[in-house]
Amino acid sequence: MDVHNLIFQGADYHYKGKLDEAISKFQAAVKMDPQNEYAHNQLGILYAKKERFDAALSEFLKVTQIDERNTYALLWLGILYMKQGNLDQGFARFQRIIEIDPTNADAYYFMGAIYNFRHNTARGIDYLKKARDADSDEPDTHYRLAQAFHNLDMTANAHLEYQRSLVLKPSYTKAINGIGWIYYNRGDRSAAIAEWKKILKINPKDRDAIFNLAKAYNDLAWEAKERGQTKEAISYWKKTLGVDPKNKAALSYLKKYLGREP
Amino acid sequence: MMDRRRFLKWVGKGILSSSGVWLGTRSIAWGKSAFDYALEGQDLIAAKRFAEARDVLMEAVRLDPTSDWAHGLLGRAYHGLNQNAEAVEAFRKAVRLNPADTYSRMMIEIITQKPINKLKKPPQPLSPLEKKAKAEEEAMLGNLSSEGGLTYQVKRVVIDPGHGGFDSGAVGPTGLKEKDVALDLAQRVNQEIAKTGKIKSFLTRTDDYYIPLSDRTVIANQYQADLFVSIHINANENRKAQGCETYFCSETASSKEAARVAAFENAVLQYDEPFKKRPGYIDIEQILFHFERRLYWKESGKFAGTFQNHFQQALPFKSRGVHSANFFVLRRAKMPSILLETGFISNHAEESELKKVSVRDKIAAAVVRGIFHGRA
Numbered sequence: 001m002d003v004h005n006l007i008f009q010g011a012d013y014h015y016k017g018k019l020d021e022a023i024s025k026f027q028a029a030v031k032m033d034p035q036n037e038y039a040h041n042q043l044g045i046l047y048a049k050k051e052r053f054d055a056a057l058s059e060f061l062k063v064t065q066i067d068e069r070n071t072y073a074l075l076w077l078g079i080l081y082m083k084q085g086n087l088d089q090g091f092a093r094f095q096r097i098i099e100i101d102p103t104n105a106d107a108y109y110f111m112g113a114i115y116n117f118r119h120n121t122a123r124g125i126d127y128l129k130k131a132r133d134a135d136s137d138e139p140d141t142h143y144r145l146a147q148a149f150h151n152l153d154m155t156a157n158a159h160l161e162y163q164r165s166l167v168l169k170p171s172y173t174k175a176i177n178g179i180g181w182i183y184y185n186r187g188d189r190s191a192a193i194a195e196w197k198k199i200l201k202i203n204p205k206d207r208d209a210i211f212n213l214a215k216a217y218n219d220l221a222w223e224a225k226e227r228g229q230t231k232e233a234i235s236y237w238k239k240t241l242g243v244d245p246k247n248k249a250a251l252s253y254l255k256k257y258l259g260r261e262p
Numbered sequence: 263m264m265d266r267r268r269f270l271k272w273v274g275k276g277i278l279s280s281s282g283v284w285l286g287t288r289s290i291a292w293g294k295s296a297f298d299y300a301l302e303g304q305d306l307i308a309a310k311r312f313a314e315a316r317d318v319l320m321e322a323v324r325l326d327p328t329s330d331w332a333h334g335l336l337g338r339a340y341h342g343l344n345q346n347a348e349a350v351e352a353f354r355k356a357v358r359l360n361p362a363d364t365y366s367r368m369m370i371e372i373i374t375q376k377p378i379n380k381l382k383k384p385p386q387p388l389s390p391l392e393k394k395a396k397a398e399e400e401a402m403l404g405n406l407s408s409e410g411g412l413t414y415q416v417k418r419v420v421i422d423p424g425h426g427g428f429d430s431g432a433v434g435p436t437g438l439k440e441k442d443v444a445l446d447l448a449q450r451v452n453q454e455i456a457k458t459g460k461i462k463s464f465l466t467r468t469d470d471y472y473i474p475l476s477d478r479t480v481i482a483n484q485y486q487a488d489l490f491v492s493i494h495i496n497a498n499e500n501r502k503a504q505g506c507e508t509y510f511c512s513e514t515a516s517s518k519e520a521a522r523v524a525a526f527e528n529a530v531l532q533y534d535e536p537f538k539k540r541p542g543y544i545d546i547e548q549i550l551f552h553f554e555r556r557l558y559w560k561e562s563g564k565f566a567g568t569f570q571n572h573f574q575q576a577l578p579f580k581s582r583g584v585h586s587a588n589f590f591v592l593r594r595a596k597m598p599s600i601l602l603e604t605g606f607i608s609n610h611a612e613e614s615e616l617k618k619v620s621v622r623d624k625i626a627a628a629v630v631r632g633i634f635h636g637r638a
Contacts, residue, residue, distance in 0.1 A: 140547060160391050
């Protein structure tokens with residue numbers, strides 16, 4: 001069997017989720033053609049899926065030894081180094097990709113994400129904008145860009161990017177969560193609550209949405225209580241329990257103001 | 263357009279494959295159908311007449327944009343002409359129409375292993391929100407270019423006075439309450455930070471009311487905080503126990519005592535569900551999530567060391583060092599976070615020190631120094 005057939009069969013097995021069969025085809029392919037970058041890259045991905053991360057790393061390193069400009073292998077090396085928690089090695093690979101290919105959206109994305117993790121959001125924005133401009137169809141890029149803008153109080157940009165991520169992936173609950181906070185911090189609590197309720201329709205167990213709603217209702221309850229509107233406060237604490245039945249604040253204040261267990 | 267990263271994820275999902283069969287119906291019109299053009303294109307590719315193949319295949323996809331087969335063939339024609347950006351675009355359309363098209367998938371992966379030129383998209387008119395965002399960005403452009411490096415940056419801090427309301431926390435021998443000392447210290451820290459004007463600070467509570475643990479980290483996330491500092495006063499059944507210590511979050515407790523403190527502060531139902539791993543799938547966002555969390559924990563450890571050093575230098579309390587434990591209040595924060603135990607309220611001498619304004623000022627000043635020390 002020729003190497004091209006082995007590769008096609010390996011790719012087909014891979015897409016069918018038959019990882020062991022795919023590995024055996026690609027192993028045969030690299031035996032026949034040790035310089036085949038695609039086959040080594042596929043083996044790298046397959047090993048990673050089998051959680052054989054050292055073997056995966058070794059395959060991608062082989063590719064970069066064959067051709068150090070193979071950006072696919074460099075990208076996965078960067079990802080695997082990040083998986084190991086090795087910031088410097090990961091960062092260096094993404095930087096190298098950008099030197100080779102200044103339009104590589106993935107490398108910009110990971111660089112932007114790393115700067116975001118360091119809370120250097122200005123740099124994060126710089127890289128994530130490049131990722132977005134190189135490929136505007138990636139919801140995660142828009143989401144992380146939105147987060148960075150949000151951190152700098154650039155709420156119009158944050159809102160826009162959250163929305164863009166939702167256009168591409170309407171179930172992106174983290175983006176809805178972010179829009180909720182923009183509304184909340186602007187004082188539009190009902191709009192914020194409506195956003196977080198949307199999340200619960202997508203995932204009724206979403207902990208961010210549950211805790212955000214509980215906090216919002218608790219805030220409203222406490223404010224009502226401070227105004228002397230105990231009845232209103234009670235109705236909000238009940239709403240808190242509607243989303244978070246074990247919320248200690250709502251349970252305790254309801255017990256206190258109702259004079260009994262809620 | 264489907265990009266490489268999304269494609270990698272898609273590959274990771276192991277979508278079923280088929281051989282890319284023509285699914286459209288043959289037109290009964292008088293002229294040539296999309297199928298006829300595609301068939302002709304296929305023959306031209308086989309004859310290596312790629313430019314002619316491209317032209318007839320463009321006609322095929324114009325007549326039937328839903329034909330993954332025609333798009334796949336167009337991709338091959340472009341590839342034969344070394345127009346790799348156009349080839350990838352055509353193969354991606356084929357895969358989008360038929361995720362099981364193994365050949366087109368493989369071609370995308372092979373071509374995109376190396377850099378290719380990108381196709382330019384025509385500019386679109388701006389929406390009202392886009393115009394607003396553009397104006398905002400222009401107004402803040404100066405700020406955006408002013409920072410650099412991978413040093414962790416702190417521009418916003420959330421200060422969390424522990425306990426409150428019906429939850430008094432620990433109570434000293436003469437009745438001093440942890441919740442009151444914690445609130446007073448937090449307010450002092452907040453005021454000191456405000457005076458500097460360098461970073462923004464927020465309090466999780468400003469009065470004597472109870473907020474659950476979950477709300478405290480929600481507030482930190484609400485303000486997109488870069489650092490979360492929870493202020494507590496320690497207590498022990500042994501009234502001789504004394505000193506100040508700093509905790510940060512980690513998966514396992516650094517000592518039995520750290521585990522005990524975490525268990526005391528965590529007196530709440532935990533919501534975290536174990537991460538459900540999907541076999542045969544690489545979740546890149548999950549890798550990033552774990553990477554981010556590890557970085558924050560590492561950074562929290564550094565902050566904890568800094569805070570404890572400042573306590574050791576400035577406070578009239580013995581230093582009990584830095585510890586790590588799995589605190590609920592710290593774990594859900596999406597930023598480095600630490601928990602300070604500024605003395606033992608259960609110790610008679612330290613309770614009396616904690617009543618003094620001068621000691622509280624010293625504690626607040628040490629906390630502020632800890633915050634600024636970690637700031638680039």
